[in-house]
Amino acid sequence: MTKDEDDVQIEISRVEPSSARMCAGCGRSGDRHAFMRVVLDDNGSLVVDLQRSSFGRGANLHVDPTCIKRALRGGFARAFRSEIVTTMSAFREMGQLAVERRLRGLLVSAWRKRVLAVGADAVRDLSAHGGAIRAVVANDAGSIAQERFVLEMVTNGAVLVAFRRGELGALLGRPEVSVCATSDVGIAQELDRLHALQMSFSSLSSQNESA
Numbered sequence: 001m002t003k004d005e006d007d008v009q010i011e012i013s014r015v016e017p018s019s020a021r022m023c024a025g026c027g028r029s030g031d032r033h034a035f036m037r038v039v040l041d042d043n044g045s046l047v048v049d050l051q052r053s054s055f056g057r058g059a060n061l062h063v064d065p066t067c068i069k070r071a072l073r074g075g076f077a078r079a080f081r082s083e084i085v086t087t088m089s090a091f092r093e094m095g096q097l098a099v100e101r102r103l104r105g106l107l108v109s110a111w112r113k114r115v116l117a118v119g120a121d122a123v124r125d126l127s128a129h130g131g132a133i134r135a136v137v138a139n140d141a142g143s144i145a146q147e148r149f150v151l152e153m154v155t156n157g158a159v160l161v162a163f164r165r166g167e168l169g170a171l172l173g174r175p176e177v178s179v180c181a182t183s184d185v186g187i188a189q190e191l192d193r194l195h196a197l198q199m200s201f202s203s204l205s206s207q208n209e210s211a
């Protein structure tokens with residue numbers, strides 16, 4: 001994926017009708033940044049296209065569990081003019097995996113650009129300098145998750161919880177990483193978007209599975 005996102009967006013708007021910026025769940029239109037794009041893959045499965053890089057027919061959907069549920073109950077079938085066979089839990093799992101995959105790519109690119117503070121000491125230093133930062137904290141971060149600098153970031157909605165320490169470490173060239181953070185504006189915006197998506201997907205409860 002080397003294409004500039006703006007180039008890709010221009011191509012997409014050329015092939016999709018202007019009505020494509022309408023939510024497949026609630027039917028309201030809006031700014032593209034409020035939407036996630038969902039495409040049908042070759043197997044007829046719904047795939048969240050987080051980098052908006054897949055061509056072909058796509059549906060836009062608000063990053064909102066209510067809209068996701070409505071789309072699964074008929075909105076996607078209308079948008080794609082085809083029967084969509086999936087369940088809420090399958091869609092949730094697909095979405096969560098897509099968010100994790102995108103998050104991995106984002107963290108590695110932040111690390112390569114040297115705009116990622118890695119480890120508790122580096123993140124504590126970064127947070128002490130003030131300014132807007134976004135952090136990723138491992139699921140099994142343990143006592144570090146209770147430290148004041150982390151709790152303050154959680155209060156500010158600046159923390160995305162994902163991966164285990166070993167997984168984060170493998171991405172960033174260390175045995176284990178409990179926390180990493182960035183103050184890079186572009187990456188922080190993308191982390192916010194992933195955070196909203198993660199919360200939306202995780203709130204799709206399987207007990208609301210439609211019949």
Ligand SMILES: [Zn+2]
Binds near residue numbers: 023026027
């Ligand atoms: Zn909607």
